[in-house]
Amino acid sequence: MTAESPEPNVVSWNAGRIRLLDQSRLPAEEAYLEIDDCRVLAKAIREMRIRGAPALGVAAAYGLALAASRSSAVDPAGLLAQMEETAEMLRSTRPTAVNLAWALERVLGAARESAGATAMAEVALSEARRIHQEEIEAGRAIGRLGAELVPAGATVLTHCNTGALATAGYGTAVGVIRTAHEQGKRIRVLVDETRPLLQGARLTAWELQRLGIPFTVIVDGAAGEMMRRGRVDCVVVGADRIAANGDVANKVGTYSLAVLAKENRLPFYVAAPTSTIDLSTATGDEIPIEERPADEVTAFAGTRTTPDGAAAANPAFDVTPARYVGAVITERGIARPPYDESLARLLGTGARAVKTGASKW
Numbered sequence: 001m002t003a004e005s006p007e008p009n010v011v012s013w014n015a016g017r018i019r020l021l022d023q024s025r026l027p028a029e030e031a032y033l034e035i036d037d038c039r040v041l042a043k044a045i046r047e048m049r050i051r052g053a054p055a056l057g058v059a060a061a062y063g064l065a066l067a068a069s070r071s072s073a074v075d076p077a078g079l080l081a082q083m084e085e086t087a088e089m090l091r092s093t094r095p096t097a098v099n100l101a102w103a104l105e106r107v108l109g110a111a112r113e114s115a116g117a118t119a120m121a122e123v124a125l126s127e128a129r130r131i132h133q134e135e136i137e138a139g140r141a142i143g144r145l146g147a148e149l150v151p152a153g154a155t156v157l158t159h160c161n162t163g164a165l166a167t168a169g170y171g172t173a174v175g176v177i178r179t180a181h182e183q184g185k186r187i188r189v190l191v192d193e194t195r196p197l198l199q200g201a202r203l204t205a206w207e208l209q210r211l212g213i214p215f216t217v218i219v220d221g222a223a224g225e226m227m228r229r230g231r232v233d234c235v236v237v238g239a240d241r242i243a244a245n246g247d248v249a250n251k252v253g254t255y256s257l258a259v260l261a262k263e264n265r266l267p268f269y270v271a272a273p274t275s276t277i278d279l280s281t282a283t284g285d286e287i288p289i290e291e292r293p294a295d296e297v298t299a300f301a302g303t304r305t306t307p308d309g310a311a312a313a314n315p316a317f318d319v320t321p322a323r324y325v326g327a328v329i330t331e332r333g334i335a336r337p338p339y340d341e342s343l344a345r346l347l348g349t350g351a352r353a354v355k356t357g358a359s360k361w
Contacts, residue, residue, distance in 0.1 A: 010168040011050060011059045011132075013125065016069060018062045022049045023165055027206040036070070038063050038086050045093040045100075048197060052166020053240040053276055054135045057099030059168075060090045061128035064107040068121035079120050083111060095288040096249055096317045098241040098278045103131050132168060138273040139170030141331035146176030146236065146271050147183055149327065149334075154233035156180075157190040157223060160251035161203035162238035162271065172238040172271040174207060176329065181213045189215040190226060194251060196296045196314065220253050227264040235261045239272040239328075246322030246339025247284025252315050258324035270320075271329040277343055284319035292316045 008030070012019045018035040024047060025031050033049065035041050041063045044050055050059050067086040073079040087104040094100055110127040114120045150156060156177055160166075163174035171178055180187050189208055194200035201217050208215040218226060226232050235257055241249040248254070248270050261268040281287055297312035299305055306312065328335040328343065335342035 007164045007170070010055055010165055011062065013062055013065065013129065016066075018059065018066055020044060020050050020059065021165070023051060023203060024049050026165075027202055036066070038067050038089065041066070042089050042093050045090070051094075051199070052161065052168075053097040053099040053238070054139075054167040054169065054172070054273055055165070056094055056097050057103035057275060058128070058132045058135055060087075060100045061103040061107050061131045062125075063090050064104060064111075065121070065125040065128045068111065068124040071121070076114075076116060076120055080108075080111060083108060083120075083124070094290060096240050096290045098281075099273075099275050102275050102278075103128075106131060135167055135273060135275070136169035138275075138331035139164075139167050139172060139175045140179075142172055142271050142273065142329055143170060143175035143179030145331075145334055146173075146269065146329040147179040147185070149234070149267070149269060149329070150176065150180040150185060150187060150236070151233060152185040153187070154180075154185070155188045155190060155231060157192070157226065157232045157235045157257070158204065159192045159200065159220075159235075159237045159254055159257055160194045161199040161207070163204060163207040165203050165207060166238065167273075171207075172273065172329075173236040173269075174204065176236050176269075176271050177208075177213065178211055181211065187213070189213060190223075190232060191215050191217045192220050192223060192253065192257075193217060194253065195220055196300070199251070220256075223257055224260045224264075227260055227266060232261075232264075232266060234267040234269065236269045236271055239270050239276050240317055241281065241287050242270070242272060242277045242328060242343065243281045243284050243287060243322075244277075244279045244340055244343060245283050246325055246328065246335075246337065246343060247287070248320045248322070248325060248328075249284060249287045249289070249317045250320065252318045255318040255320045255324075258320045262324055267326045268324055269327050269329060270325055274330045274332055274347055277328075277330070277347060279344060279347060284321065287317075287319060289318070290316040 163171040
């Protein structure tokens with residue numbers, strides 16, 4: 001491990017402002033944004049300056065606290081209306097990641113129960129800090145439980161970025177890898193580049209290097225050949241939303257990995273906090289998939305990589321059907337098929353609590 005802190009300060013409340021590590025500038029530069037306007041926060045989220053479902057939830061929660069602290073409203077009804085308007089703006093920035101909407105609803109719910117505008121602002125910040133701490137603790141628990149599934153000496157393939165940068169804490173899939181490493185299991189990691197924004201090559205590699213975990217970056221298209229040649233022992237990924245039936249929305253390319261893992265008889269695990277499980281979404285077909293700007297595909301680092309006029313599709317996520325998922329690792333335990341029962345049980349509800357129809361988000 002290097003002399004640097006293994007856990008970067010991804011998002012925090014700093015003297016009445018939100019402080020964000022600008023992930024778009026990694027690994028070349030570790031720079032921070034000081035945000036005192038929720039519109040600027042929304043722009044930072046859309047531009048992927050902060051990303052990762054749990055981290056987005058934490059940032060959004062602090063965003064409502066910021067809105068409450070900066071509001072000119074003197075009555076509770078006026079302040080709540082302003083907070084709800086801010087919540088709607090933040091919710092629209094990344095529609096797939098359910099943690100963002102979940103965190104906003106938690107802060108709004110706490111604010112609605114408080115008395116007086118001053119108390120409402122204090123409660124909003126307190127709830128945001130509570131959400132942040134819970135995500136840190138959840139990541140550590142996920143790491144402990146998930147490491148039990150990783151054999152000693154294994155090579156683990158992972159996709160996108162699921163460490164502290166994505167969670168504002170310990171990590172989900174990278175948390176599992178990190179704990180296995182700390183237990184002395186002598187693991188190695190294959191890191192998908194994760195096109196088009198290279199979250200694996202830029203961010204996961206940066207984190208693993210700081211943690212002293214051996215890794216090799218591969219292009220996304222090499223994963224199948226690595227599996228065929230016996231150079232992968234298991235696949236561990238994160239999630240942005242898990243439907244009630246166990247279908248998983250995650251960074252685009254995850255579905256391909258799951259199919260390849262099944263073909264090669266390899267375990268495929270999903271690591272995510274329970275805040276990522278959305279029982280109001282019955283199946284993955286109901287999960288909204290964010291479509292990002294085409295220029296993320298047609299150009300790289302400001303240089304065009306396709307002919308002028310070339311069309312490009314850029315879905316940010318895909319959905320992996322539950323039948324490909326060997327286990328869902330959460331802070332409350334490990335869920336296995338049938339997921340409509342095991343996920344509901346983890347959340348402390350019966351299967352009847354699962355709504356059908358479109359997601360409320």
